[in-house]
Amino acid sequence: MARVYLDHYAATPVLKEAREAMLQFFSEDFGNPSSLHSWGDKAREALEESRVKVAKLIGAQPDEIIFTSNGTEANNLAIKGLTLGSRKKGKHIIVSAIEHFSVLHAARTLEKSGFELSIVPVDNFGMVDLEELKKEIRDDTILISVMTANGEVGTLQPVKEIAMLALEQEIPFHTDAVAAAGYLPIDVNDWGVTALSLSSDLLYGPKGAGALYLRKGTRLMPLLDGGIQEGGRRSGTENVPALVGMGVAAELAANHMEERVIHLRSLRDDLIRRLPEAVPHLQLTGHPERRLSWNASFVVRFIEGEGILLFLDQQGIAISSGSACTSRALKGSHVLEAMGIPPDIAQGSLLFSFGLDNKPEDVDYVLEVMPPIVERLRQMSPLYAKFLKEGGE
Numbered sequence: 001m002a003r004v005y006l007d008h009y010a011a012t013p014v015l016k017e018a019r020e021a022m023l024q025f026f027s028e029d030f031g032n033p034s035s036l037h038s039w040g041d042k043a044r045e046a047l048e049e050s051r052v053k054v055a056k057l058i059g060a061q062p063d064e065i066i067f068t069s070n071g072t073e074a075n076n077l078a079i080k081g082l083t084l085g086s087r088k089k090g091k092h093i094i095v096s097a098i099e100h101f102s103v104l105h106a107a108r109t110l111e112k113s114g115f116e117l118s119i120v121p122v123d124n125f126g127m128v129d130l131e132e133l134k135k136e137i138r139d140d141t142i143l144i145s146v147m148t149a150n151g152e153v154g155t156l157q158p159v160k161e162i163a164m165l166a167l168e169q170e171i172p173f174h175t176d177a178v179a180a181a182g183y184l185p186i187d188v189n190d191w192g193v194t195a196l197s198l199s200s201d202l203l204y205g206p207k208g209a210g211a212l213y214l215r216k217g218t219r220l221m222p223l224l225d226g227g228i229q230e231g232g233r234r235s236g237t238e239n240v241p242a243l244v245g246m247g248v249a250a251e252l253a254a255n256h257m258e259e260r261v262i263h264l265r266s267l268r269d270d271l272i273r274r275l276p277e278a279v280p281h282l283q284l285t286g287h288p289e290r291r292l293s294w295n296a297s298f299v300v301r302f303i304e305g306e307g308i309l310l311f312l313d314q315q316g317i318a319i320s321s322g323s324a325c326t327s328r329a330l331k332g333s334h335v336l337e338a339m340g341i342p343p344d345i346a347q348g349s350l351l352f353s354f355g356l357d358n359k360p361e362d363v364d365y366v367l368e369v370m371p372p373i374v375e376r377l378r379q380m381s382p383l384y385a386k387f388l389k390e391g392g393e
Contacts, residue, residue, distance in 0.1 A: 003316040004362045008202075008294060009151045009179065009353035010320055015204045015252060018245040022206065025241040033238055034229060043240045050247025054211050057250040058177070058196060059187035066212045066230045067243050071178040071199030072102035074212040077223055077234065078174040078195045079106040082143050083115060084221035086172065090140030091115045096128050096157075097338035098150050100176055104334075107145070120146075125287040126155035126339050133162065137169055144173045148186075148196075151179035152322060152335045152351060153286030154295030163192040172218065178202055178210075182253030183261060183293050188213055198250075200242065204356065205249030209242035260356060265293040267354045270363045272296050278371045285336065285349070294355070299341060300348035302384035303377040308350060311373040317366060320351045344383065 025046060031039030033047045051062045068074045083093055095107050097119050104119075111117040118136040122128055128146055137144075144166045149156045159175050166173035172194040177186060182203045188196055195218070200209035214220055214233070226235030253260070276282050281301040300308065305321030312319060322333040336346040352366070378384040 001316045002365050004365055005318045006352045006354060007318045007320050008355035009351060012201055012204045012355060014206050014245060015249055017252060018205050018248040021248045022241040022245040025244055033240060046244050047238055047240055050243045053247040053251040057181060057254045058213055059189055060213050064213055064216055066214055066233050067238055068210040068212055068234060069208055070210040071197050074197035074210045075102040075176055076106045077212050078197060079103055079145060080110060080223055081220040082172050082174060082195060083110055085219040086142040090142040092138050092141040094118045094120060094136050094141060094144045096120045096122060096146045098122055098126055098335045099147055103145055103176055122338050124340050126150055126153045127287060128157050130158060130161060141171050144171055146175060148175045148177040149180040149292050150335060153297045154291035155287040156290040160191045167192050179292060194218055200246035200249060203249040203253050205246040206242045208239055209246040261293045264354050267358055267363060268293060268296045271352055274367055278367050279374050294353055296352040298350045299345050300350060300374060301345055302381045302387060304347045305349045307377050308373060315369045317369060322349050
């Protein structure tokens with residue numbers, strides 16, 4: 001039986017180069033980068049080298065990179081840190097309806113503390129409407145946060161246009177680029193963003209490492225009390241091995257982005273073209289053109305996505321239904337809901353996220369295995385039986 005992993009949005013393997021670079025910092029060069037001796041010097045030099053590599057990936061300066069433990073922490077630091085740092089100027093925050101929960105929940109936590117929150121809707125492709133965003137801006141707006149790309153449905157947002165709008169109004173703008181970094185050219189200066197979140201694991205680096213770009217001179221309230229690490233903006237001893245791995249992964253992503261995107265896009269387009277032909281009543285979600293190179297997302301009518309996942313897993317295929325952060329919560333996707341997809345259809349969501357090791361034969365195998373699984377599940381579905389009884393085909 002073939003084994004085909006198509007769940008790279010949930011987790012990616014650590015690249016060999018990154019893994020090998022990390023090893024010496026677990027044992028040989030194990031020092032604390034804040035220590036004032038040779039062991040600490042080695043760790044600190046490695047940490048700063050990684051900072052340079054991560055900065056280069058997004059066109060930033062090294063001292064504008066704050067290392068974190070993951071993308072969720074980076075998002076929390078941005079949303080809470082920027083808002084609390086500007087609370088004397090106002091109390092209004094704007095986010096989009098399809099943000100990752102680490103942004104949405106952070107904003108709602110601030111709302112409970114007295115800040116005011118506006119959630120901007122999206123269209124049926126998951127795209128933020130700039131005109132709707134403009135309507136929400138107030139004199140006391142102190143932060144706008146819209147993700148670069150939605151990893152669940154793949155839609156790329158008009159980030160540069162939003163950043164320009166925010167800049168005109170002198171409002172800090174944060175974007176969650178976790179799903180896009182390494183797969184989309186990013187230049188924080190050209191885009192004009194104030195802050196941008198990254199995560200190591202989607203770059204084929206280790207889990208447990210992330211970063212927040214913060215434009216020089218921007219006021220940020222630290223969330224952790226403790227030491228003076230990361231320029232006093234993020235206390236706690238840095239995870240040197242993981243951040244070394246992240247640096248190598250970021251460097252490789254910057255150097256090989258074009259060839260990676262070409263490879264991933266060809267697999268994505270092949271599946272998007274062929275799967276609807278093989279499986280009736282299947283619909284692509286997200287924007288048909290402005291989407292991540294590795295993302296192919298669908299909804300299948302009359303059955304639940306979890307059922308398809310379980311049967312595909314038995315055939316050696318790994319995919320996901322909705323986002324990895326909600327798949328175990330047995331709740332409908334807030335992203336699909338915001339896009340206006342009815343709950344009964346949204347339950348059939350499927351996400352195929354391609355990776356560097358995937359091959360054209362992997363798409364062929366999905367096309368061989370999935371149609372009979374869908375047909376089998378539909379034969380047990382009362383919704384499908386009702387559809388057929390009412391004359392559906």
